[in-house]
Structure formats: C-alpha cells, structure tokens
Amino acid sequence: MLVLTVLDYLGTFAFAISGALKAVRREMDIFGLIVLAVVTAIGGGTIRDVMLGLRPFWFTDPNYILLSLLAAFAVFALYRLVSRRETVLMWFDAIGLGAFTVIGASKAMLYGLGFVPTVVLACLTGIGGGIIRDMLAGDVPVVLRKEVYASASILGAMIYWTLGRYGVPTHFSMPATMLLVTAVRLLSVHYGVGLPKAYPARPAPPSA
Amino acid sequence: MLVLTVLDYLGTFAFAISGALKAVRREMDIFGLIVLAVVTAIGGGTIRDVMLGLRPFWFTDPNYILLSLLAAFAVFALYRLVSRRETVLMWFDAIGLGAFTVIGASKAMLYGLGFVPTVVLACLTGIGGGIIRDMLAGDVPVVLRKEVYASASILGAMIYWTLGRYGVPTHFSMPATMLLVTAVRLLSVHYGVGLPKAYPARPAPPSA
C-alpha cells in the first residue's frame, strides 16, 4: 500500500534525524550518531513486530536502515545549519510520532487485534523509538515531560480505529490521523497546553 | 485456573497502582500517569510472553489494560488519601512482585522449561515491570537499591518449582509462594535486612 510505505519511510527518516540530532548534542562521534539514529528509527517498529510474533520489518527491507544512515550523514554534514533552532529536534520527533502511531495501529488491526490492544500497540510503536533515544542519551524520556505526547498518540490511535470501523478508506484516514497527531503534539508545545495532574499532597520529594 | 487468574489480576492492579503513584510523584499529567501505570503492569508479563514465543497476554484479554486504567484513575482521584504514607508505593510493588514471580514460574513450567530457566524467567517477570517503571521515571531501578528485592523473587521461584516437583497442588503453592515473596520483601525493608556485599577495596568512586 503506497500511503503506508510513504508514511513508514517518512517516520523512519524523521525519527532517525531526531536520534542523530540528539547524538550530536551529546557530542557523540559519527558511529554513535549512526547507532542512535538507527535505534530511534527502528525501535518502535521492532517492539511492535516482536510483540506481533513477526520478524522485525528491517530484516527483509534494508531501506529502513539505509534511510537511517542517510539521515545520520545528513545531520553530520549539515548540523551547523539546523542547530540554531531548538525546535528542529521537536519537529522531527513529532512527525515520527504521528507516522509510527498510524502504522502501529494499522498493523495491529491487520493482525486482528481489538480496540484496546490496538491503541496500546500503536502508542508503543509511536513512543518506543523516542523513549529508547532519550534513555540511551541519558535524558528524561519524552513521555515523562509535562507535555502532551503519549496522549497525542493515544488520541490518534483511537480516532484511526474509529475511522476504520466506519469504513473510511485508509488512503485518507492514514495521512489525516498522522497529521492530527503531529499537529496536536506541536500545537500543545507551542501553546504550552498541559493536562490535569494529581498534585502531591506534600512538597514534592526530590526522589522517591 | 481460578487462582492463577485472581493472582494475575491482583498483580496487574498492584503494579499499575505503583506505576501511577510514581507518575504522580514525578508530577506527570493524567496521560503520563496512564502510560506509566499500563507499562508497569504489563511490562514483566510481556517480556515473559515474548521470550516464550507467545503473543503478549493483553492482546486477547483487554481486562488487563482496563484494570490498569482503573488503577490509574483511582490513584488520580484518591492521591491525597494515600500519599501521606511513603510505604504505600512499596506495598503495592511488593504485591506485584510476589504475584508476577509465581505467574512467571507457573507459565515457564507449563511450557516445559527446566529449573534454571524457570527461575530466571520468573524473576524477569517479577522484576521487569518495576525496572521499566523506575527507569522511565528516571529513578535508580529498584533491583539496584541495597535491599532484598530480586533475591525474594529468586527464592520464591525456587520454592515454587520445588513444591511443584513434590506434587503440591497449585491452588496451595501459588498463593503461598506469592505471600512468601511479598512478605520477605516487606519484612526485609521493615527490619532493614541486607545481604553480604563485596566492598570495594578503595574508597567508592562516585561513578565508574
């Protein structure tokens, strides 16, 4: 399916860029940059495939790895051009989040999963790569920051499932849902939107 | 098997509570709280099932996810009531550790694993969720703290295996082993019991 493939390559490239950018900020060398780009790009989809009992998607199609390498070299060569904007990393991460959420949901539905596990698997696919990237880089994982992130992915997965149930064709629902997730993520950061929290009753302990 | 199902739901609920409590202390919003509750609750069992070549248990039974959501909402609504006791998180974590150790051992034996891999898989099932929870929350993983934790799980798995070999019926050995693991964990914390260490020959380096 053409739309699916395009989204998949787009998400892979975007997440690879985000991994490579993070590696540069951590002053890693070119190989560390490659490793972080590849792992971020294939992490979420690998978790998804292993859980579905499939071999990881990159076993049979080397393009995903090669695309990640391309992203790594592009960042290596052009870092000075993009580094001035703090938001570049966030943009690529949001694109990857949207694309991989939709692909995760799509593959889960293809293998006959119900609503609840589809949403969970779509969310894991969407947030998996970014979590691995942040944890390898020693940062607080992006899902933990006080921002709309996993919620955008969960929302997108629920909408994608619903659209599918009402017979909306995937060549419309796929890009639409992806754009929605990416937009929700970016707009929430831009406007500083937060969600309700349960504030601790005591002054927050520094570590618990 | 009724006992197994009850233990499984109990462990799921307890670990979900522990994940949600941790998320609240990290001042995460309601969706972050849901993600940490779900991942903590299904993490250990998912590792177990993937290693056994099975699809994760929550693919076919959405109750585990729904139970985790319920736990997340309960913590969100009632946090002020429970937060005064530092020990609440530890209690729920100990219950999850006990329940999941037994379930991991039981499933490993069902699939014909020998003594050593059964103990390892039971321990991974028991400690997996808590490790994922702590690492996502940026804390030192609970297994690393200078306390009886993995040892309680390993001990329980060894005893459960032995009871099974001597024909003790599982409706007795399951709850008994679970209570044992939970009790060993809680008592060791209460009395500050430690295990022998190999002290470094030099003053401990801050990071190595």
Next chain:
Amino acid sequence: MLVLTVLDYLGTFAFAISGALKAVRREMDIFGLIVLAVVTAIGGGTIRDVMLGLRPFWFTDPNYILLSLLAAFAVFALYRLVSRRETVLMWFDAIGLGAFTVIGASKAMLYGLGFVPTVVLACLTGIGGGIIRDMLAGDVPVVLRKEVYASASILGAMIYWTLGRYGVPTHFSMPATMLLVTAVRLLSVHYGVGLPKAYPARPAPPSA
C-alpha cells in the same frame, strides 16, 4: 560447532564478569550482583534470539546461566584482587563485545539475513548486554561515551560477513574477527583514538 560454543561461553563469562564488577562498584549485595551478571551476559543474545523468532538460547542450555553465576561468585570472592585495576572491567567488556558480535553475525547469516540486517543484528547482540548493564547501573551507556565501541562491533560484523562470502572457513574467521573487534576496542581506548564529531554550533547545552 566447537569454535562457536567456545566463543559463546567466553563471551558469556566475560560479560558476566563485567556486570558483576559494575554491581560491586555500585555497592549492590550478592543477589544484585548475580542479577546484573546474568542480565549482562544473556541480554544481547536474548535480544538477538527474540528478533529471530527463536526462544532465548538459555532456555535449553542452563550452562549460560550457571556460567554467569560462577562469574558472579568469582567476582564476589576475588574482588579485592582485581579492583585495583580500573581497566579490568573494560577488558572483560571488550572480550564480550568481540565474542557476541561474531556470534550475532553468525546466527543472523545462518537464518538467511542479508548484509545490512546482519550487521545491525550483530551490533545489537554485541552492544546489548553492555547497554542493559550500564542503564540498570545508572551509568551513561558505554555506546554513548566518546570512544570507539559500536564502531568496532560494526566493523567486525562487516568483515565477518565479507570473509563468509569469500568462503573463508568459520573456524578461522570467527576467532580472527573476535580478536579484531576486541583489539580495536582496547587499542582505541589505550591510544585515546576518537572519531570525527559534528560539534554543536553553539556552546553545548548541558541538557537538551
């Protein structure tokens, strides 16, 4: 195949030693030491087998776990003898890296993977255990440090694949490649060899 088995046991023992040494430095007790030794030793190979759709290698051969226990007890008993040399941990880690890279590449080729996924899987097998070890211990993962590490593994996997394509017998190519990876890693640390980086255009932010 004898060479494969010897390499596998060697890598397992070396990584288990490295995990146990790390645990001692973190002042973990004897069970924490066992857990870190076992997880470091079996982590990379478990990731490899799960991705290949196989049951983890230690399900059927308990020797891997027992060898890890032996390494843990040896470190526990003899820590004072080896702790004076900062480099001991690095040596064992380099041996494990070399052995597991070759085994990962070998198993990937056995299951018919192409060049690119073979290199990725070999690298994941080689660096997986050390990453898990460092992350559980709360350290910066070894791949992230500004040193030749993943690059040695990638290089070795590429050479091993090439030797295989030209019909070089594995009883030569296996130990040769393993020695190469280990030597590249150790020599690069000894001589402080680095690889090119893309330096940030601005003063490096402390956390991004």
